[in-house]
Amino acid sequence: MDISLLTGFAVVLTEAVYSFYKRVHAINFGVYGSTMVGKTTLSHQMRTRGEVPQIKHRTVGLERASRKIIKIDGNANTIRSADVGGESMYWRAWIDDIQKRNVKYIIFMIDHRHLDSPANLDHQLAWKFLVDGICASVWPNGKKKKNEDYPLAVGIWANKHDIWGEKHKHEGEIDKHPIFEPFKYGMQKLNEKGIPCFKYIVSAKSQPEMVYRGIMTMIKDY
Numbered sequence: 001m002d003i004s005l006l007t008g009f010a011v012v013l014t015e016a017v018y019s020f021y022k023r024v025h026a027i028n029f030g031v032y033g034s035t036m037v038g039k040t041t042l043s044h045q046m047r048t049r050g051e052v053p054q055i056k057h058r059t060v061g062l063e064r065a066s067r068k069i070i071k072i073d074g075n076a077n078t079i080r081s082a083d084v085g086g087e088s089m090y091w092r093a094w095i096d097d098i099q100k101r102n103v104k105y106i107i108f109m110i111d112h113r114h115l116d117s118p119a120n121l122d123h124q125l126a127w128k129f130l131v132d133g134i135c136a137s138v139w140p141n142g143k144k145k146k147n148e149d150y151p152l153a154v155g156i157w158a159n160k161h162d163i164w165g166e167k168h169k170h171e172g173e174i175d176k177h178p179i180f181e182p183f184k185y186g187m188q189k190l191n192e193k194g195i196p197c198f199k200y201i202v203s204a205k206s207q208p209e210m211v212y213r214g215i216m217t218m219i220k221d222y
């Protein structure tokens with residue numbers, strides 16, 4: 001048989017195996033952030049693409065992780081994430097979730113409440129707790145972290161863009177928007193630890209395309 005035909009076959013086979021592998025092996029994502037930012041909405045959006053109905057129930061503690069297939073531009077990846085509450089009593093559960101599932105990609109969700117009322121520190125406090133937990137060299141249970149225990153990337157996702165994009169208009173580049181301002185120090189801290197951190201904007205409720213693209217970009221770029 002012609003050797004080029006054979007290698008051609010091998011390439012096709014490799015691609016098939018690879019796409020099968022990507023379906024079976026889920027990449028662990030962690031979605032954290034204050035209460036009411038849109039974590040449960042994002043979780044719904046990843047399972048069923050489209051407009052997510054208003055979420056009425058508040059998430060209590062840490063729910064079981066579930067698989068979601070993220071497909072965009074002909075690429076498919078399977079990710080696994082768990083929905084978790086945002087109240088400060090659940091923050092410890094975020095770190096435990098990162099440890100238990102060996103979370104590779106972290107999404108920290110915010111909205112525009114700190115722009116609406118500068119006295120509101122929900123995001124800033126949650127962010128500080130999360131960054132400190134990620135950068136710490138030991139887990140809360142005292143176990144020492146290994147190199148591979150640190151996440152590959154952290155994304156700050158400014159959700160509800162459909163609202164704050166109108167309400168808090170900003171001239172110039174979107175990543176310079178004041179909504180990201182209070183998170184600079186934590187981003188720097190993560191970068192110094194060797195963990196890349198980037199800004200992203202979404203409307204988890206109504207813009208599935210933005211959600212899927214954001215996840216794909218994290219997997220591809222980091």
Ligand SMILES: Nc1nc2c(ncn2[C@@H]2O[C@H](COP(=O)(O)OP(=O)(O)O)[C@@H](O)[C@H]2O)c(=O)[nH]1
Nearest residue numbers: 035036037038039040041054055160203204205
């Ligand atoms: N306008 C708008 N509302 C959103 C968006 N994402 C979530 N919400 C709303 O924000 C509220 C809190 O959402 P939820 O997913 O329960 O937040 P969680 O507490 O972080 O899980 C709900 O009323 C959602 O409908 C969005 O992109 N745009």
Ligand SMILES: [Mg+2]
Nearest residue numbers: 039040058059
């Ligand atoms: Mg929730």
